[in-house]
């Protein structure tokens with residue numbers, strides 16, 4: 001499976017093309033729209049999310065609710081486009097229009113965003129040409145693609161869920177959710193304003209977001225994605241670029257503003273002896289091989305172990321601040337104090353939805369590389385056979 005996304009944040013629409021999905025897989029726009037709605041939510045989003053009502057249109061690759069095996073094209077219209085048609089026009093400017101006269105030319109780069117380096121790299125003196133594509137508006141299509149991947153994984157009894165574990169230094173207590181099933185965890189976070197499973201921490205996170213917003217500043221945090229039901233042996237140790245942990249980490253780091261990744265115990269492993277890190281191996285007739293604990297987060301030697309995959313990513317605070325940091329106007333070379341129109345004070349809850357979907361996409365891609373069939377039923381049979389084989393190994 002391979003895919004591309006395209007589209008500017010304030011352009012007419014966003015597009016994704018996915019190629020390599022098996023035929024006969026159930027797929028509906030409704031399933032994708034539910035996930036798009038979750039990405040738009042979460043306490044801490046700015047005014048843009050009140051303008052957009054993200055709804056996907058499937059324009060190829062699906063007929064009567066099932067994939068055809070041909071490329072699937074997804075589009076989401078930017079409702080905000082109508083306010084930007086002159087600034088973001090596709091056609092060349094008329095001869096009598098001076099580009100400098102187009103409103104809202106951006107010459108003042110924001111520290112922490114792509115503006116300055118993107119402008120240098122592509123020769124754009126209007127930094128809007130950079131921010132339009134570097135914007136996390138693109139994550140809409142990452143979620144749309146991931147929603148398709150989740151439907152694929154669901155056919156194979158592989159489930160994913162993501163939740164927020166930290167915002168602005170407020171952390172969850174894992175004891176409040178460690179006993180929950182995937183389904184229970186999903187239900188708890190769906191009813192929570194910051195997609196967090198610890199009620200007490202959630203209340204404090206909401207207050208922290210309101211407080212930081214009032215002070216014109218922004219907050220980051222940590223999100224955790226769990227994948228359950230994946231068979232052992234996805235990914236490989238035989239070549240560096242086939243290691244599953246590397247692929248998952250790369251996917252997580254491809255999300256705007258994500259700056260670190262860890263699996264299982266993660267960075268805490270540095271403080272512990274090996275006996276408190278590695279997971280002991282056991283076997284039973286009913287379950288086959290499994291581990292007594294899951295401190296490594298479901299990966300050994302670049303391969304899934306069959307235990308739940310547990311991956312966390314850290315999101316830095318949003319760079320566009322109402323309380324601006326020092327920067328330099330690229331035309332005048334003078335320092336300036338920026339004024340901004342709108343931004344998200346905290347997008348960690350929304351980013352948890354994005355994280356779940358990019359991880360689901362990477363898992364689906366890896367499974368399609370590992371097992372070959374052009375039909376969904378063929379793939380199901382392949383995986384079932386393999387699951388039985390590893391159980392008895």
Ligand SMILES: Cc1cc2nc3c(=O)[nH]c(=O)nc-3n(C[C@H](O)[C@H](O)[C@H](O)COP(=O)(O)O)c2cc1C
Nearest residue numbers: 113114134136256257318319320343344347350351
């Ligand atoms: C869901 C989501 C929403 C975001 N919203 C904003 C925003 O409103 N304003 C902003 O400046 N950055 C926002 N960001 C972060 C920027 O897109 C990101 O910092 C920028 O693209 C630069 O990339 P980098 O932080 O990975 O270096 C958001 C990120 C995500 C994942």
Ligand SMILES: C=C(O[C@@H]1CC(C(=O)O)=C[C@@H](OP(=O)(O)O)[C@H]1O)C(=O)O
Nearest residue numbers: 048049134135136137140256342343344
């Ligand atoms: C549009 C989305 O997020 C945007 C991500 C973003 C950024 O700089 O990354 C900046 C903001 O865009 P705008 O300047 O239009 O308000 C966010 O709203 C979205 O998540 O769909």
